[in-house]
Amino acid sequence: MNEDFLHYVWKYQLCSIHNLKTTSKEEVAILKVGTHNNNSGPDFLNAQLKIDDQLWVGNVEIHLKSSDWYAHHHEIDENYDAVILHVVWEDDATVYMKNNKPLPVLVLKDFVLTSALNNYRNLFSTKQNWIPCEKEIGAVDNFTIENWKERLFFERLERKSIEMNRILVDNQNDFEAVLFQLLAKNFGLKVNGDVFFSLAISFDFSILRKVRFDEYQLAALLFGQAGFLEEPTEGEYHQKLKTTYSYLQHKYNLESISKVQFSFFRMRPPNFPTIRIAQLVALYHIHQNLFSKMMKIETLNDFYKLFEIDIHPFWKNHYTFDTTSKVSPKKLTKPFVDLLLINTIIPLKFLYQKNRGEVNENEFLDILQKIKSEKNSIISKFDDIGLEAINAYESQALLELKNNYCAKKRCLQCAIGIKLVRK
Incomplete structure (x- = not known):
């Protein structure tokens, strides 16, 4: 498995989009997947999501493992402060935002077609x-x-x-x-x-x-x-x-x-x-x-x-x-x-x-x-x-x-x- 495939699945929504849930059992509705970013910074910019009926506008970051967030030192990079959803293949660590609340996580392998x-x-x-x-x-x-x-x-x-x-x-x-x-x-x-x-x-x-x-x-x-x-x-x-x-x-x-x-x-x-x-x-x-x-x-x-x-x-x-x-x-x-x-x-x-x-x-x-x-x-x-x-x-x-x-x-x-x- 590589991240390119996860990017591809997210970009073209090759997943069960009507049943998406975070690891905290929050329902996720994808309104806009965002713009694929090929430069530094989050992987998809200006995405629009509904998480438990709350509208969120921001960025989406994709990793193979949740722990990659810390391996890549995103916690000290302000470019990632506006990430609203962490899309991963495997959830092996809890990622906290600046307000010390857990970042919502979507485990893609549970929903991919x-x-x-x-x-x-x-x-x-x-x-x-x-x-x-x-x-x-x-x-x-x-x-x-x-x-x-x-x-x-x-x-x-x-x-x-x-x-x-x-x-x-x-x-x-x-x-x-x-x-x-x-x-x-x-x-x-x-x-x-x-x-x-x-x-x-x-x-x-x-x-x-x-x-x-x-x-x-x-x-x-x-x-x-x-x-x-x-x-x-x-x-x-x-x-x-x-x-x-x-x-x-x-x-x-x-x-x-x-x-x-x-x-x-x-x-x-x-x-x-x-x-x-x-x-x-x-x-x-x-x-x-x-x-x-x-x-x-x-x-x-x-x-x-x-x-x-x-x-x-x-x-x-x-x-x-x-x-x-x-x-x-x-x-x-x-x-x-x-x-x-x-x-x-x-x-x-x-x-x-x-x-x-x-x-x-x-x-x-x-x-x-x-x-x-x-x-x-x-x-x-x-x-x-x-x-x-x-x-x-x-x-x-x-x-x-x-x-x-x-x-x-x-x-x-x-x-x-x-x-x-x-x-």
Whole structure:
């Protein structure tokens, strides 16, 4: 048993409300359960109750045991002076108010509906299910699930935007700089994401603004900061970049990171860090105001067009500076752009619109509903239990469901869990 369930029972009155009595045999009538308080202080504020025909207006505090009142030191906290009813699962101690009179106590286990209790115990049993409701989720109606998916999707966007806002503050509210740093991290994918982010923050973005008009200077900046120009390598292109980087390093007092942090091991050549950096160079050389352009784009096809870039000819027959390879264009693929949209562009655009007070929710839904669902172990497992994701909007919602509700057993804050407990 946990307090969340007691909060839930009180909030939705899943008890024999016509026969409620305190431990002193006083009849209790719930006129208003009060406002659920998620901050410090009593659990439900401004409740209205009749206790033996006496109208009371005040707060309700809920505990597993009556003695928790003293364990939590409520007796010395004036925020609890206006509590009019103590709702508990087990009454193991008498709680006295400031006037030395006992605080009225309602023992909830004597009145909770058997169906709600059984459903709760079944949901929170110790059985090792992948998610608590995997055996029962098929009984939940489609309307509830679809509405909950939309709520989950925007919760995920909101959470990502909060994380991005911290980076925005670090960059003095420069959205262009934040976009570059987050795109760089995404270009590194999971394996090299952290080191690509380290690369992006290893110099002030104002330097990139100054050099991006010159493709060689931009390439020298990124490859040089990544440490790929330190070792002697034959080849005119490498030498030109190295000379250019030496000039930039002296001019801007730059300090590179070590290239040994970048992983090539067991990676497909198109995902080599050198290729991803070359693509990042091409993107920022071609689009001088990338963030502004992205904020104006509203369709998936227009985003695909934005990322149709050609890398420097050197990289069309190279994957590294050292060896040549078969000629290939090495363009950004649509699935890769999809990842950029899901992980960086859409959340950052959401943050930008939110800061301006003009969030266009339909725009985000329209784009992600046109992108194929992500493929990973979580989405596959949901598919196995009958909850299929047919697009990125739904896969993002299911990832939020698993990571922030199921894994934390927040079933009583989940629309699906609520439906199952109340059935």
